[in-house]
Amino acid sequence: MNSPEIDKSLDELFRASLSPLSEAKPPAGVWRRVVSTIQASQPSHGLAAQLTAVDTMPPLCLSYGQRLFSWINGLNTIYFPPTSGPISLELGPWTKPFPLRTW
Amino acid sequence: MKRDQVIIEKDCDQGVESRSPDAELIRRLQQGDIEALGKLFETHKALVYRTALGILRDARAAEDILQEVFVRLYTYAASIDPERSFKPWLYRVTVNLSYDWSSKKSPRPLNDMLEWLSGVAGGFPAPDRSTDEKETARMVREVIAELPTTHRAVIVLFYMENLSVEEISRVLDLPPGTVKSRLHYARKRLRELLIGRQRLVPEMTYEFT
Numbered sequence: 001m002n003s004p005e006i007d008k009s010l011d012e013l014f015r016a017s018l019s020p021l022s023e024a025k026p027p028a029g030v031w032r033r034v035v036s037t038i039q040a041s042q043p044s045h046g047l048a049a050q051l052t053a054v055d056t057m058p059p060l061c062l063s064y065g066q067r068l069f070s071w072i073n074g075l076n077t078i079y080f081p082p083t084s085g086p087i088s089l090e091l092g093p094w095t096k097p098f099p100l101r102t103w
Numbered sequence: 104m105k106r107d108q109v110i111i112e113k114d115c116d117q118g119v120e121s122r123s124p125d126a127e128l129i130r131r132l133q134q135g136d137i138e139a140l141g142k143l144f145e146t147h148k149a150l151v152y153r154t155a156l157g158i159l160r161d162a163r164a165a166e167d168i169l170q171e172v173f174v175r176l177y178t179y180a181a182s183i184d185p186e187r188s189f190k191p192w193l194y195r196v197t198v199n200l201s202y203d204w205s206s207k208k209s210p211r212p213l214n215d216m217l218e219w220l221s222g223v224a225g226g227f228p229a230p231d232r233s234t235d236e237k238e239t240a241r242m243v244r245e246v247i248a249e250l251p252t253t254h255r256a257v258i259v260l261f262y263m264e265n266l267s268v269e270e271i272s273r274v275l276d277l278p279p280g281t282v283k284s285r286l287h288y289a290r291k292r293l294r295e296l297l298i299g300r301q302r303l304v305p306e307m308t309y310e311f312t
């Protein structure tokens with residue numbers, strides 16, 4: 001057996017070992033993380049929303065209208081620009097956002 | 104032809120307007136259409152997740168990286184050329200974020216990684232396989248677990264994602280020779296293990312001893 005044939009055999013071993021992983025999909029619940037508390041205030045320059053994550057892992061994002069905020073663990077304070085209309089926050093994913101709170 | 108080869112080779116077709124669904128969605132995203140982001144996410148989430156999972160063997164980390172990749176897509180959408188294939192961008196960001204994550208975390212203990220690989224790769228080996236096959240499969244997993252993250256990324260892209268050496272070279276911005284040497288190192292390590300534990304057939308053993 002020559003070297004290319006051996007390499008081919010070794011390649012097949014690697015492929016076989018990794019093939020189950022190629023079917024891996026993210027769990028459906030990956031976006032279900034929620035916030036436990038929301039406190040909002042209306043400072044002079046805009047709304048401040050303070051949110052505390054229940055889970056230690058971050059949710060995907062927080063969206064506000066067309067704005068999107070990435071998320072960090074723990075307590076988060078996000079400032080929104082002043083607006084005259086009601087503010088609704090939604091938590092990602094984009095495909096199935098659910099409302100958090102409307103002020 | 105390999106699964107992603109056509110798509111990535113089109114990466115070179117600059118100047119020709121891309122009619123791929125990705126290109127249209129990226130254009131829409133650049134105009135602020137967040138629904139387009141959701142569609143890109145649904146289309147490519149499995150690719151990002153399995154690539155990060157293959158490199159890091161940590162499902163929670165892979166979930167985080169999946170999220171971060173698409174937040175970055177949203178953040179940097181304006182800098183993405185919709186005429187170029189989107190998949191190389193996704194692979195590149197996924198691998199780079201995996202490197203970042205890996206560098207910030209303590210290395211996973213080898214036994215822990217082997218146990219994880221056995222669990223995720225639950226279908227391999229099948230219960231009815233011979234003891235020799237099971238032992239060989241275990242050694243393959245051991246080799247993969249031992250590799251540095253940068254080497255493992257090449258292994259995952261080559262053996263799992265079926266990218267060619269040239270495609271990996273472009274995605275990771277590495278010389279093709281470096282990609283080949285990382286593949287060679289992994290094969291060499293597996294050969295050594297197989298020879299050391301007398302799992303190679305005689306002619307293969309002869310070739311390498």
